Amino acid sequence: MSVCAHVFVCVCVCVRVFVCMCMGGWVGGCTYIYIYHIHICIYLWVCIHIYIYIYAYIHTYTRVAECMQVLSYVKILVNGHGLDRVAACDIGIVTPYAKQVEKLGKLLRQQGIKVGGNDVMIGSAEKFQGQERRVIIISTVRSSESFLDFDAKFNLGFVSNPKRFNVAVTRAQALLIVVGNSNVLSKDQCWSKLLWMCHDNGAYTGMPLPSRTPDEQESRAEALLQTLNNLNLDDSSFDDEPEPSRYLC
Secondary structure, X not given: OOHHHHHHHHHHHHXXXXXXXXXXXXXXXXXXXXXXXXXHHHHHHHHHHHHHHHHHHHOOOOOHHHXXXXXXXXXXXXXXXXXXXXXXHHEEEEOOOHHHHHHHHHHHXXXXXXXXXXXXXXXXXXXXXXXXXXXXXXXXXXXXXXXXXXXXXXXXXXXXXXXXXXXXXXXXXXXXXXXXXXXXXXXXXXXXXXXXXXXXXXXXXXXXXXXXXXXXXXXXXXXXXXHHHHOOOOHHHOOOOOOOOXXXX
């Protein structure tokens, strides 16, 4: 609603209060003020929440470069040969923003890849709740830290949302691909652990990851120590160097 409309509503309220005070005196006017105050509070509450949802929808950004990267992965999967080929119905794309869903759907259709139904499924983490696909591609979208507080406040995006993160990364049966900005994702503890786990296992590609946090460094050191302990290295397990044979000339 525009500013002019809000001003008009306020003027109408003042006029009605004045009329009631003239007709019913101070008691009638005060009673009307009390009742209308409740109505105004409800009205403002509804308007504020509608504004928040509209603002959040308008400001859900789409990253074209990220869309193109997702598209390239989908084309590789559906155009593969033999065992490398994945059916469209086995591919799911998870992204938290409505604009990114629309953009990805448009790009895929332009490339002749069917979307929806029994084909490539695109939607938010909530849409994939209770569902699984052989391949899941996650498009995280956010590339700027300036909107992380906004996302956290209005429950948007993947960062600072452990439940949504958990749903997104556990929908894949065989292959999980994450496309995003590692500098932004690493601000979240869950994403940071996932990124470093992929990095340590040779499953990460792209820009260098930010330095590990002290907790991550400690966890990494404990994991390495545990790995060494599991090897059960013992001096007695090494045979002494054999003596030269006396039969050699």
